[in-house]
Amino acid sequence: MAGKQKPPVIVAELGRPETASETSARKARDSQLYRQRKTVNNLVLSLIVSLGLVLVIILAVPRGTGGWGDYSVNVAEAAAAASESTGVSLIVPEVPSSWKAKQAELRESGSGDITYWYVGYTTENGAYAAVLQSFTAEGAEVDATWINQQFEGLEPTGRETLGGVDWSVYDYPERNPDETNVLFGAEGTLSSTTALVFGTDTSAVLRTLTAAVGDADSRSRAATSTAHEEDQ
Incomplete structure (x- = not known):
């Protein structure tokens, strides 16, 4: 017995099933948003790592007790x-x-x-x-x-x-x-x-x-x- 074909899903904001072109456009948009979020996350992570390295360098620099005044x-x-x-x-x-x-x-x-x-x-x-x-x-x-x-x-x-x-x-x-x-x-x-x-x-x-x-x-x-x- 042949299986029943699953009816297309109705998209809430459209009130009807997506067309093939709308589905393709949605997937492309989702993919672009994912890449953008990933880029932002990578930038934030890189900034945190850079600040950490700067802090390590500052802490590693030896300091005397005197300065220009002495x-x-x-x-x-x-x-x-x-x-x-x-x-x-x-x-x-x-x-x-x-x-x-x-x-x-x-x-x-x-x-x-x-x-x-x-x-x-x-x-x-x-x-x-x-x-x-x-x-x-x-x-x-x-x-x-x-x-x-x-x-x-x-x-x-x-x-x-x-x-x-x-x-x-x-x-x-x-x-x-x-x-x-x-x-x-x-x-x-x-x-x-x-x-x-x-x-x-x-x-x-x-x-x-x-x-x-x-x-x-x-x-x-x-x-x-x-x-x-x-x-x-």
């Missing part, structure tokens, strides 16, 4: 190494142990005709202080325009003797330390080089630093003279 370079060692390449005795001023020397390196001006030894400090007060010792390969006088640029176009306000050196002083205490690097500055001649000192701490602190630069130059010249006498 970081300080050895100025004397850096000066000794740099002096070998320049033939110039580079200044190492004596500063309080609470100061942090953040940078101590040789630099060149934009035109490349001026080389300068740069030491940048964070003072005990959390302010900025810098010492620049500049010179040229030919021993010529350092360009006044470049010096003026370091002092942000300011004019000297007087002259003072600090640490046995005669300095042109730039005293501008009314300036905003958040908008300038020069509240106080000084320019003087050390041996055959031009020294600049400036920063955003008080003028008293920066005058002490300027005197320390002059004292360091005196010690350097005395040591050079002694070594020269011993060689003779």
Whole structure:
């Protein structure tokens, strides 16, 4: 006996059985939706895995107890190494142990005709202080325009003797330390080089630093003279 043919299923939203073309269209739509859901699920899974890897990397990176605030370079060692390449005795001023020397390196001006030894400090007060010792390969006088640029176009306000050196002083205490690097500055001649000192701490602190630069130059010249006498 032949089996009964199953009647087509009535689709609720149509109120009748699907046609062959409607069935094909429905299956194609369902297949597309499945693929889209699978793609989204894969993207979410990939994102979770990536975030997990990033977290693992972050946790794996070793961390010291200090940071930039505790970081300080050895100025004397850096000066000794740099002096070998320049033939110039580079200044190492004596500063309080609470100061942090953040940078101590040789630099060149934009035109490349001026080389300068740069030491940048964070003072005990959390302010900025810098010492620049500049010179040229030919021993010529350092360009006044470049010096003026370091002092942000300011004019000297007087002259003072600090640490046995005669300095042109730039005293501008009314300036905003958040908008300038020069509240106080000084320019003087050390041996055959031009020294600049400036920063955003008080003028008293920066005058002490300027005197320390002059004292360091005196010690350097005395040591050079002694070594020269011993060689003779």
